[in-house]
Amino acid sequence: xxxxxxxxxxxxxxxxxxxxxxxxxxxxxxxxxxxxxxxxxxxxxxxxxxxxxxxxxxxxxxxxxxxxxxxxxxxxxxxxxxxxxxxxxxxxxxxxxxxxxxxxxxxxxxxxxxxxxxxxxxxxxxxxxxxxxxxxxxxxxxxxxxxxxxxxxxxxxxxxxxxxxxxxxxxxxxxxxxxxxxxxxxxxxxxxxxxxxxxxxxxxxxxxxxxxxxxxxxxxxxxxxxxxxxxxxxxxxxxxxxxxxxxxxxxxxxxxxxxxxxxxxxxxxxxxxxxxxxxxxxxxxxxxxxxxxxxxxxxxxxxxxxxxxxxxxxxxxxxxxxxxxxxxxxxxxxxxxxxxxxxxxxxxxxxxxxxxxxxxxxxxxxxxxxxxxxxxxxxxxxxxxxxxxxxxxxxxxxxxxxxxxxxxxxxxxxxxxxxxxxxxxxxxxxxxxxxxxxxxxxxxxxxxxxxxxxxxxxxxxxxxxxxxxxxxxxxxxxxxxxxxxxxxxxxxxxxxxxxxxxxxxxxxxxxxxxxxxxxxxxxxxxxxxxxxxxxxxxxxxxxxxxxxxxxxxxxxxxxxxxxxxxxxxxxxxxxxxxxxxxxxxxxxxxxxxxxxxxxxxxxxxxxxxxxxxxxxxxxxxxxxxxxxxxxxxxxxxxxxxxxxxxxxxxxxxxxxxxxxxxxxxxxxxxxxxxxxxxxxxxxxxxxxxxxxxxxxxxxxxxxxxxxxxxxxxxxxxxxxx
Numbered sequence: 001x002x003x004x005x006x007x008x009x010x011x012x013x014x015x016x017x018x019x020x021x022x023x024x025x026x027x028x029x030x031x032x033x034x035x036x037x038x039x040x041x042x043x044x045x046x047x048x049x050x051x052x053x054x055x056x057x058x059x060x061x062x063x064x065x066x067x068x069x070x071x072x073x074x075x076x077x078x079x080x081x082x083x084x085x086x087x088x089x090x091x092x093x094x095x096x097x098x099x100x101x102x103x104x105x106x107x108x109x110x111x112x113x114x115x116x117x118x119x120x121x122x123x124x125x126x127x128x129x130x131x132x133x134x135x136x137x138x139x140x141x142x143x144x145x146x147x148x149x150x151x152x153x154x155x156x157x158x159x160x161x162x163x164x165x166x167x168x169x170x171x172x173x174x175x176x177x178x179x180x181x182x183x184x185x186x187x188x189x190x191x192x193x194x195x196x197x198x199x200x201x202x203x204x205x206x207x208x209x210x211x212x213x214x215x216x217x218x219x220x221x222x223x224x225x226x227x228x229x230x231x232x233x234x235x236x237x238x239x240x241x242x243x244x245x246x247x248x249x250x251x252x253x254x255x256x257x258x259x260x261x262x263x264x265x266x267x268x269x270x271x272x273x274x275x276x277x278x279x280x281x282x283x284x285x286x287x288x289x290x291x292x293x294x295x296x297x298x299x300x301x302x303x304x305x306x307x308x309x310x311x312x313x314x315x316x317x318x319x320x321x322x323x324x325x326x327x328x329x330x331x332x333x334x335x336x337x338x339x340x341x342x343x344x345x346x347x348x349x350x351x352x353x354x355x356x357x358x359x360x361x362x363x364x365x366x367x368x369x370x371x372x373x374x375x376x377x378x379x380x381x382x383x384x385x386x387x388x389x390x391x392x393x394x395x396x397x398x399x400x401x402x403x404x405x406x407x408x409x410x411x412x413x414x415x416x417x418x419x420x421x422x423x424x425x426x427x428x429x430x431x432x433x434x435x436x437x438x439x440x441x442x443x444x445x446x447x448x449x450x451x452x453x454x455x456x457x458x459x460x461x462x463x464x465x466x467x468x469x470x471x472x473x474x475x476x477x478x479x480x481x482x483x484x485x486x487x488x489x490x491x492x493x494x495x496x497x498x499x500x501x502x503x504x505x506x507x508x509x510x511x512x513x514x515x516x517x518x519x520x521x522x523x524x525x526x527x528x529x530x531x532x533x534x535x536x537x538x539x540x541x542x543x544x545x546x547x548x549x550x551x552x553x554x555x556x557x558x559x560x561x562x563x564x565x566x567x568x569x570x571x572x573x574x575x576x577x578x579x580x581x582x583x584x585x586x587x588x589x590x591x592x593x594x595x596x597x598x599x600x601x602x603x604x605x606x607x608x609x610x611x612x613x614x615x616x617x618x619x620x621x622x623x624x625x626x627x628x629x630x631x632x633x634x635x636x637x638x639x640x641x642x643x644x645x646x647x648x649x650x651x652x653x654x655x656x657x658x659x660x661x662x663x664x665x666x667x668x669x670x671x672x673x674x675x676x677x678x679x680x681x682x683x684x685x686x687x688x689x690x691x692x693x694x695x696x697x698x699x700x701x702x703x704x705x706x707x708x709x710x711x712x713x714x715x716x717x718x719x720x721x
Contacts, residue, residue: 061261064310081315081325083139084333085180088155088172089216090162093357093374095224096186096216100376102223103141103154103184106233107344109220110139113234113293113303117341120301125276128289131264133308137315139180141346143334146174150350152377158357160461160501164189165213168498173211177323178332180240181211182233184219194218194232197239200318208495210320212236231300234293238303241311241321245294246270253296257283262306265289274299352377352417354425361458362507364436364551365406372398378418385412385426406435407453432456436551438510438598443524443620446479454509464489465499465607467506472576473615475526475583476637478717480617481506485541485607486532486574499607506603507552511621513590514597521595523558523588524626528615530571531563539563541611544604545588549596558601559588566614575612579653579688580639583617585626638706643718648696650718652689652704654682663707664689669700696720 085107091097112118116134124132141153161169165185173181188195195214203210217224218232245251246265247258253270266281268288274297281287289304290297303311315321323329336343352375359370373382384394388405403409412426434454444451446469459466470482485499513521523545531539541563546555568582577583605614618626638654652664664677675695682689696702698720705715 057261060310060313064306064313065261065263067309080337081135081137081312082330082335082337083137083180083324084142084178084329084335085139085182086142086145086151086153086155086174087182087184087219088157088170089184090157090159090165090169090171091186092158092160092162094186096162096184097156097374098184098216098219098223098225100152100154102220102225104345105220105222106225106230107139107141108342109230110234110237111137111341111344113231114139114237115341116302118301123299124291124302125287127286128291128302128304131289131302131304131306133303133305135303135308135311137311138337138341138344140333140335140337140344142174142179143336143346143348144332146178146332150348152346152350154376156353156355156376158355158461159497160503161497162186163501166190167209168496168500169213170208170211171496173208173496175332176207176210176320177326178329180237180324183211183213184216185213186216188213188215194229195236197236199239199242200314200321201242203320207320208492212240228298231293231298235300238294238307238311242314242318243294243307243310245296246289246292260294262304262310264304264306265292268295271295271297273297349419349421350377351421351423352379352415354413354415354423356411356413356427358411358431360552361430361460362432362434362456362552363403364434365403366436367433367551367553368400368402369431370398370400371411373413373415375413375415375423379415380418382413382415385414386410403431403433406433408432408456432458432507434507434510434551434600436510436598438512440512440515440621441509443618444508445474445477445618446481447474447477456507458505458507460504461502463497463502465502466504467603467605470615473528473578475580475617478643480615481603482616483605483607483614485605485611486613487609488574498609499611500609503604503606505605508601508603508619510551511599511601512597513595513599513621516590516595516621516623517592520623521590522622522625523590523601523619524622524624525586525619526583526617526626527561527566527586528568528577528582528584528617529566530569530575530612531567531610532570532572532575532612533610534570539567539610540606540608541566541614542606543614544606546602546604547590547594548600548602549593549598551598552600552602555602556593558590558594561586563611571612577615578639578642578651580637580655581653583615587625590621637714638704638716640704640716640718645696645718645720647693648699648720649691649693652691654689654706661709665705665707666691666695667703667705669702674702 087103089097114135114137116132121132142151145151155172157171159171161171162185164187166189169185170183195212195218197212198209214233214236218229219225221227221230244260246260246268247253247270248260250258254272255269257267257269259267266284266286266288268281268283271288271290279287291299291301293300293303315325330337336347355374356371357374363369382395384391384399386401387410389401389403391399391401408429409431410426410428411430414422414424416422452469457467465485467481467483470480471478474480487494533539543561543566545558547558548555568584638652640650640652642650661679662682663679664682665673666675667673677689701717701719703715703717705712
């Protein structure tokens with residue numbers, strides 16, 4: 001043990017603060033993982049790491065390979081290694097929201113595999129039967145969460161980050177020194193990847209990269225899982241304890257001979273099919289150990305004794321893995337440590353976890369939606385509570401309430417389990433009920449906050465990326481609607497939950513467009529947007545506009561704008577439009593199906609982390625396209641920016657369309673003129689004017705007025721703060 005401890009001093013500190021990803025395979029078509037590619041990228045950036053990692057690994061392997069593998073229990077004093085584990089199930093109420101039973105099934109498989117209890121070791125080829133290793137790891141679902149609350153070790157999170165998952169999907173990570181975190185997802189960002197894990201030496205103390213991500217259908221052998229895929233998590237935990245593939249630290253099986261450095265795993269090219277009748281091995285004098293858990297054959301049934309020894313060395317000597325097995329971790333996680341093989345189930349009886357979902361969150365008075373109870377933990381009864389709604393049976397698993405009152409509505413649910421334990425939750429302002437009153441309506445400029453009660457915003461995943469009414473910019477007023485996509489979070493929040501794959505909506509009130517039947521009718525609006533990356537055309541942000549003739553029951557696509565159609569410029573900061581030239585006119589000609597007496601419009605934004613804030617203003621319906629409908633408003637107008645101003649020197653951007661006598665004047669709150677811009681300084685070709693320093697000698701509210709031939713044609717307020 002002293003020799004093991006000494007080895008820790010051989011690892012430089014900068015290596016402990018670096019990350020070398022190690023992703024694993026998918027089942028059916030054997031698509032590869034990204035370990036080698038990502039590691040090489042890191043080496044290209046930090047070339048000194050490659051030699052340091054190689055030197056350290058050589059030293060460790062020399063020690064491991066000199067040991068008697070049968071002396072493994074003695075090498076760590078005979079202590080059993082207990083591994084507290086938590087499964088974070090990221091889901092959008094689809095098939096990826098796997099059952100507790102499927103996770104319990106996976107736990108059984110893990111314990112069998114890491115304790116040499118799996119029955120299929122009987123299938124191991126005779127050559128390798130005496131090499132089968134027993135790591136003696138006992139995996140236990142956590143019984144306490146980080147706050148000390150009761151848990152069954154399964155944490156369900158409703159999130160869009162279940163799609164194309166990556167490190168940003170590692171939501172609600174529990175402390176790595178106490179828990180092995182596993183995130184179960186619907187899909188992984190690197191196409192063809194079933195899961196991935198980082199090695200502990202690579203992660204070091206960078207906690208937010210630790211843990212395992214794995215596809216839901218590679219968890220367990222029941223539910224969405226299958227027996228053939230159920231060893232994927234065993235493979236990933238092997239990486240978690242620093243094992244390589246048998247052919248070495250690359251992801252190129254069946255290409256070239258390689259070696260993981262462990263003596264009792266033969267050199268191999270790796271296998272991508274399970275052919276036990278093929279006794280050849282072009283890389284060694286004995287055939288390849290294709291039944292190894294770290295291979296790609298999908299007939300995996302064993303670790304070797306050398307691999308088990310290696311994982312035990314890491315468990316006892318890698319700082320954060322060592323802490324994972326400490327007495328403090330056992331107390332913090334509340335795991336059962338009595339050595340019982342079948343004790344991977346949670347030992348305590350927690351109150352049921354309440355959860356429910358709706359098929360949609362928008363309807364009208366007299367309309368209904370579908371709500372379903374997704375609560376867990378042996379729920380036997382429930383009671384729904386929805387104010388101002390009629391429910392046929394408020395104890396049913398699935399209900400279709402009818403809503404009687406317009407506005408935002410809360411939904412509550414109380415559930416009771418077999419032990420008569422109850423839990424309740426209420427989702428406030430979950431459902432929006434429109435009054436259904438339709439009219440032709442004026443252009444919406446978002447100036448009056450009272451109008452927003454008819455323009456509901458849906459932040460489906462309750463995060464910081466969402467639509468909001470803002471006074472940061474406006475086309476012809478100080479207000480607009482903004483999709484907030486600039487990520488101003490700071491560490492550690494900014495390492496989780498980027499806007500990639502999110503989506504959010506706002507809805508209009510009902511429009512009566514029946515008078516346009518048989519004639520041209522346009523949906524008009526203005527947008528302003530910026531990309532945070534130089535290559536605008538490679539950005540994938542988009543805006544989808546739809547309409548509904550039946551109060552949101554169904555939606556029909558009108559127009560989808562892609563990033564290269566939306567973005568005006570590249571802006572790496574917190575974007576807001578500053579001049580009229582930053583705004584683009586948009587017109588969508590409405591089809592006959594949209595010209596009903598009760599038509600709703602939905603604006604849905606799909607952001608990416610490469611995007612930025614998106615603004616929309618002056619939404620209206622007209623027989624004319626936007627450019628014609630707004631000509632009069634465009635004429636003789638201006639924008640003041642920044643507003644508010646901090647230095648007292650805002651710029652006025654003017655849009656004058658005639659060769660007339662224009663003057664610009666600035667007045668204070670009492671109407672006293674404090675500055676005038678002569679007509680000689682204003683023309684169609686001279687449209688920018690910055691208020692000189694010293695004009696505003698006190699902080700407060702001021703007004704800018706534009707006069708044409710002696711008549712005031714526009715006036716706007718700005719603030720000096």
